[in-house]
Structure formats: C-alpha cells, structure tokens
Amino acid sequence: MAEVERDPFTGRETTGHEWNGIKELDTPIPRGVLMFLIVTHVWAIFWWFLVPTWPLGVTYTKGLLGIDQRTTVEAQVEDGQQQRAPWTERLASEPYDAILSDEALMQTVRDTGRQLFGDNCAACHGRDGRGRANYPDLTDDDWLWGGGPELIEQTMRVGINTTHPESRIAQMPAFGRDQMLDREQVRSVSAYVYSLTRTDYSTPENLDRINAGREVFASTCAACHGETAEGDMEVGAPNLTDAHWVYGGDLETIIASVHGGRQGHMPSWDERLNTAEIRTLAVYVHDLGTAQP
C-alpha cells in the first residue's frame, strides 16, 4: 500500500491506494456536478407530481395534470377525425359525379389518395400505379373489371379471387397443363393472340399457324375474351388486342399463360379501410387512369 502523496501536476493529494501503479486523487466532487445532479432530480420530482408515476398497490399516483396516455390519444384521434370531417364525409356519401366535378375536392383526393395508395396499393401496383410484371398498370385506362369509380370501389371492397362472399372471381384455365388443348393448339392459339398486337408477325410463313390459332380461339377462348378478343369486363377477361399486358405480351409469356393458366389475386379492403378511404382511393385510381395524356 502506497503512502498518501501529492500529485505535482494538480497539487492534489492521492488517496493512498495503489494498484499496479494506478493511483487516485482525492479530488472533491466538483460543485457543478452536484448542482447538475440536483437539477435533474428536481426535474424528475416535478414530473412525479404532474403525471402518473408511482404504483400504490392496485392503483398509482395520478398526477396533478390528470393526464393519461389513453385519454390523450383518444382525444387526438377525435380531433383528427373532426379536422378531416369536412371532406371525408363528402367523399363517403356524395355521388361520384359530384366529387369528380368539384376541382377543390379532387385536389384533396389527389393529395390524400397518394399517401393512401402508397401505404396500401403501391406494394403491388407501384408507387406511381404503373404496376409491374404480374400486377396491372392502373394508369393506362385499360381495365379488367371496369374503370369507373363505382366499379373500382366494388373491386376494392370484395377483391379478386378472395374469400369475400361477393369476391370477383376470374380464372384463366391451364389449357395446356390440364390437356384441354394439345401442344400444337397451344402454340397456334398463342401465335394468333400474339399476331393481334404484332402485325409484323403475320408473315407468310406464320400465316398457317395463325389461321389455325384463330379457329382454336373461336372455339375455346372467345367465351370469355369475346369474338374480337377485346375482353369482357363482366368476367374480368382482359382485352388481348391492345398493348397492355398483365403478365407480358411476348410470345413465350403468352404460351406460358395459355399452357399454365393464370389466377391473379387482389385482397378485399372492406375490413381494413373505411368507406371514405375506399372511395377516395376509387376516385384516385380512376383519376390515375383517365388523367393520362
């Protein structure tokens, strides 16, 4: 054990302890530390008086301010709803024509719809609504189940191929895999569908196959997609004569669709969003489709 000695640099005495060369000065606790210690404790005690803090068996000290986080948040939710009420009530109840013709209300729809769309729809349809492989583009004004706000609202409420009792149901059968068409028929009908949008494909050497495919189409596909292949929104059958494809319009993907079938899924939003939110999104999505230049 070392003796108490004086540190030449600070002029302080050491405590007289020493461990493998380490010594300690006997410096008193600086006054500032004690002051600051008191300040933090006064601050803490101040809060103990104001808000709920100390448990007392089955209850607790409630605090002079009478604040509780549950009532606070309930009041905040209430305030928020009241602030939004002027437009949410209109969006929830007014006919779509009235909403669409009110430019100020439409601006609100575009602002709030963007956030709602980002949090609920963008994961599949993309932040800009343009979709991606296997998820439809909502901005091209080409619709599976109809692009009017009423129809979009219905699609959002019940979903597509969901467990909702009124769900929209659509299935493209697996014609090849389930042996409704043989290999050659799958190839020819795919060639025909491909030729509908790719006129340069109708060369003399492909013509026989395309013509054979036209017959297969008339007997097998026209029931849903229509004689002219322009689709049917009553059953969610896409138009095959335009440039918009959900799963891809190249020949290989068309063959894959005909062979393996397709069955998309869109969730039902009835339970998750309220009426004002669903109708806001219906108008927003409708607007995305029609506002295209």
Added chain:
Amino acid sequence: MLANLTSSERQYALILASAVALAGVAMAIMGRSDVLGVHGVIVMLFGGGIAWVVMTSFYGPEPTDDRTASYYDDPIKVGIVLSMVWAVFGMFMGVWVAAQLAWPNLAFDAAWSSFGRLRPTHTTGVIFGFGGNALIATSFHVVQRTSRARLAGQVSPWFVLLGFNLFCVLAVSGYLLGITQSKEYAEAEWYADLWLVIVWVTYFILYIATIARRKEPHIYVANWYFMAFILVVAILHIINNLALPISLGHAKSYTIWPGVQDAMVQWWYGHNAVAFFLTAGFLGMLYYYLPVRAQRPIFSYRLSILSFWGIVFFYMWAGSHHLHYTALPHWVQTLGMTFSVMLLVPSWASAGNALLTLNGAWHRVRDDATLRFMMAAAVFYGLSTFEGSFMAIRPVNSLSHYTDWTVGHVHAGALGWVALITFGSLYTLVPSLWKRERMYSATLVEVHFWLAIAGTLIYVFAMWNSGIIQGLMWRTYTEEGALAYSFVDSLVAMYPYYIARAFGGLLFLIGAVIGCYNIWMTVRATPLAATRADVPVQPAAVPGE
C-alpha cells in the same frame, strides 16, 4: 497452452470437454427431427475438438514452477484473438445488412441470408462475440494485476472463455438456421441460454474467488464495474430467458412472461444489457487501461464512487423508456423517463472523470493514438449517454422512436464508446501481455484510429439525419388533416443515408482488419521487451517492510 496445467487438471479438462461432446450427442439424437439436431452436432464437434486438443498434449511435461508466482495469461491471449476474430465477423455482417437496406438484392433470395436472420448475427457477433470476449480477456487481466493475485482457477478460466464462445457459436448459427426466440439481444433459444447460465455463474465464482485472494487492501474501481457486469448480466439473462421448451427434442420454446409484462421484462433486460454489458464492463476496461496508458492518477476517487452507485442504481429503472406510448401503463413510462434523466449526471461523471484524468497527459493524447482511442471513447460515452437521457423524454421519444435515430444512438455508443475503448485497451494490453516493447506499427494504430473515427462519424451523422427526416415525415399532416407521406416515401428519402451508413461501417470494418494484422505482427515479429516485473507480489522482494 496445456503446459500450465497439471495432469489432474488435464483430466478435469478432458472430462469437461467429453461431457460437452456427450451432451451434443444427446441433443443430436433427441433433436434428430428438428434443427436442434444440427446444434447437437455443433456441440459435439466443439466438445470433441477441445477433448482432442487436450489429448494430444495430455502426457506433455507438467509445470514445475510455483504457478502462484506468476499471472495466468494464456486464457487472456486466446480471448484477445477470439475477440478480434468475432470483431471482423460481426462487423462484416453489419456492413452486409447495412448494404442490404440500400440494395435489397444483396439478400440473394435465400432464407439464411435474409435481413431478419443476418441482423442478429451482426448484433450477437459484435456485442457478445467481440465485446464479450474482450470483456472476459481484459477482466481476467485487470483482476489479476489490481489484486496482485493469480486467477483462482486453472481449468475454470478456459471453461468460461470457451464455454462463452460455444454459446456465441450456437446463437449465431441458430439465427442462420432460423432458430430465435424473437427477443432482441436475447435471441438464442433455451438450451443455449441454460448453457450460458452455467458458464456465467462459473465466471462470477472465479472472479469473486480471485478478488478474495487479493493482496491489496482495497478493491480497485475497475473491479467494482466488472463485478457489477458479471452479477447483473447473470440476473438479467436468467429472468428474461425463463421459457418452456415445447419438448426436449425441439429448439422452440415459449417465454413464461405474458403480454405487456413480456415486453417490460425484455426491455428491462435490453436496457440493462446496455448498462451492465456495454457500459459497466467497458468502464472497468477504461478505469484500468486509460490511467495506465496516460500514466496519470484517476482524477477523483469520490467521483468514481458517485458515478458507480448512480449508474448501477438508476439504470435498473430506465428500461421502460423503450416502451413509451405503448400498452405499458403510463406510470411505468414516467418512471423510466425520469430515472433516465437522473442517470445523466452519474454517467457524465464517469466520462468527466476519465477526461480529467488526462489532465497532465494531453501531450500523450496528441502523440499516442492508443491513448487517443480511449480519450475519444470517453467523449462518445458522454455524448451517447446525454443523447440516451434526452431520447428517453417522452415527447422527444415520440419523434425518435422506431426511426434510424435510435440506430444512430446505439452506434454512437457501440462504435464510438465500446469499440474504441476496446481497441485502445487491446493496443495497451497486447504488447504488455506478449512482453513486446511496443505494438508492431504505431502508424497502423494511427490509421486505425482515423478510420474508426471517420467511420463512426459518417455512420452517426447519416443516421441522425435519416432518423429525424423519417420521424418528421411520419408525423407530417396536410392542411386537410391527412398524412402527407406514405411509409414508402420515407424509405425513398432514407436511401442516400443508407448508402452513407454502409460506407461508414465499411471504414470501421477496414480499421478492425488493420488492427488484427497489427496485433498478429506484434505477436509474431516485434522484439521482446526488456524484462519488466509483471508478477504477483513477492513478499521477499520488499525488504524493510
């Protein structure tokens, strides 16, 4: 390494290693229809490997000297090496998961490499692997030197060190296999937790027994902190991990804590893991290596007492500040908030005590990057404890919670405080332990220092910016009272900060790799120091007393 063990101690070691291997066989058989079986095989190989090492030199010459006349440094040396290996592994995983946030394709579409599985390998790798091994190694060193006594066991230090590493291996490999009990920083499942209890209790007994052998009248401050670290981590670990396995043949278990009580126990654990693992333990390191390196007495013994008792008392109450604005009752939140603020002064007293100890040695801080590591660590410690108390205030927390600000705060502590104090301590310890005259390259220590500082600052500033932007975007409303931004809008805004964060982490990792090389070359290629007495007290050597 076995040369220091007598033949009966070698027998103990062999029996222990074989028992572990047999436990592994039992796990592998009982868990053959579950991932538990994979862990059984890992345990078997671990125990078997150690048994094999023991057997290969089982009949080697036994120690002839009086072992109490020397310190027991072999486990410390292995602990340092393991610590640096885990540092590189854990920091690499950190850089990888950081890069995944900017470029999600780096998950390569596999389950094991998804963010959710890799992220705990990073946290466990750096906290327990790097930090834990460094704490075990330095605590073994400090307790012997400041007690002037050899460790109170010959086999038990190895059991603690290697047993702890077996726990880390089980934890990290488990995450990759999809084994987790979903408690942050306590993800490892029941069997690994039980094993850690055995290891940790052994650690505590060994430490206390060594202190009891001390030839100094007083117990040095560093040992107060190390004892608090070991004792409280045992308590936290046992209580938070109370769980029932679904069967002895399955890895899965369910916690006994229900609902919000589970959340409270978890964050009581989580916050005190920060307090007693990442703070108390590393303050033990600071209290020894900083005054040794600075060659200065500790500024104030009285301040040490105030900060020690303040830290160990107030931290215990602070955990509920992780659960502000949740189902946790309001009164529990107020307690967490106010005790977090009262904790500030004791924390700052520690940082201030360290910095004021440097008075009279600032020229050394300027010239010696090793001491500068420790000085910077004390600064970051002060910074992150202030930030922590600030973020614990409920209205502040309503902005910061769930954002990258929290991540930035944690890394100001983990990189700036924990890692810097560890590197500073290791650069002090390694030459002394291997009896070299200095580190292999002072320049490389300097390079490491600046890489670590640059990496930490880039990381922390990126996350402060990103976190505050994120928090503000989540609470910005339009004039109509609707949210102005969707969640994905905030992600787009994070993107440049995620890249900056990954870059900062990469600099830090490069620094750690340089540190590994420097330590390796110090051991391999640096001249021996002139002999310097570094042995427990020899009564005969102090004549006239």
